[in-house]
Amino acid sequence: MAGTRPIVMSNDAEPSENISGGPDGGGLETAFEEREADTRTEAVVDRLGERYWQKTYGGQDAFECLVRTILSQNTSDKASQPAHDVLMDRYCEEDGDLAATLADADQPTLAETIESAGLYNQKSATMIAIAERIVDEYGGAEEFNGFVAEGDPETVRDALLDFSGVGPKTADCVLLFSGGRAGVFPVDTHVHRIYRRLGIAPPEADHEEVRAVVEDQVPAEKCGFGHTASIQFGREYCTARKPACLDDPDACPMADLCDQVGVYPETGEVVDPADAPAE
Incomplete structure (x- = not known):
């Protein structure tokens, strides 16, 4: 595992459309001792870190992080960010307990508040059901935040997954962005697509299988920025329908590390890696 140099605040703001971090998402820039990557996956993450940012994460309020991630499910950050902002303006009182407030919220009013996020x-x-459980089982948002930050990671993950409506990606985002846990690499649709297209994870791997492969091959301290940088790479280069390599093999910064599983520049066809014929 690479050693770290002193951590300093980053001057490079993450893109505002990336709800996983964002300008208000916290995080400290960190540099890693230069060394040759042990795996192709680590080489990919190193290159992404050089292109975008290298940050450690943690410090977000756990319940708010949970709310943000739920809002981002099945929608774009462009839609979910305004919903988050309006929700916080309406329900987050100074020195108040957001979980307690939402536990008592009128569901139709809350739904109207977050309408822009879809599936409102x-x-x-x-969110109301989770808020009620957090108040009943932990005592409130502050106590829940302490549990996420200090509890055994597997115990915390299991507890998060026990909330109805919380899947592995949401649980892992809370562990990473609130708990600041090293070795957590949340897998969203971008990460799921990219690491199978690269040929790092099996083409038919599900989200949890991709997570297991990537976390096994990337040093723990690089998983956080590997996740956020992979999302940005998926938006800019390795898109679902028209990856950069489709028209120009040299247009993608990962060209020499990628197997292009499911991408066929000679025909212009792009399919999910799971649907690519075996070679």
Whole structure:
């Protein structure tokens, strides 16, 4: 595992559309001792870190982080960020307990508040139910935040997954952005696509299988920025329908590290890696 140099605040703001971090998402820039990557996956993450940012994460309020991630489910950050901002303006009182406030919230009113995020009836009901459990089982948002930051990571993950409406990606985002846990590499649709397309994870791997492969091959301290940088790479280069390499093999900064599984520049066809014929 690489040693770290002193951590300093980053001057490079993450893109505002990346709800996983964002300008208000916290995080400290960190540099790693230069060394040859032990795996192709680590080489990919190193290159992404050089292109975008190298940061350690943690410090977000756990319940707010949970709310943000639920809002971002099945929608774009462009849609979910305004919903988050309006929700916080309406329900987050100074020195108040957001979980306690949402536990007592009127569901139709909350749904109207977060309408721009889509699936607002489902998401509002999920947030109220989780808020009620956090108040009942932990005592409130502050106590829940302490549990996420200090509890055994597997115990915390299991507890998060026990909340209705919380899947592995949401649980891992809370562990990373709130708990600051090293070795956590949340897998969203971008990460799932990229690491199978690269040929690092099996083409038919599900989200949890991709997570297991990547976390096994990337040093723990690089997983956080590997996740956020992979998302940005997926938006800019390795898109679902028209990856950069489709028209120009040299247009992608990962060209020499990628197997292009499911991408066929000679025909212009792009399929999910799981649908690519075996070679």
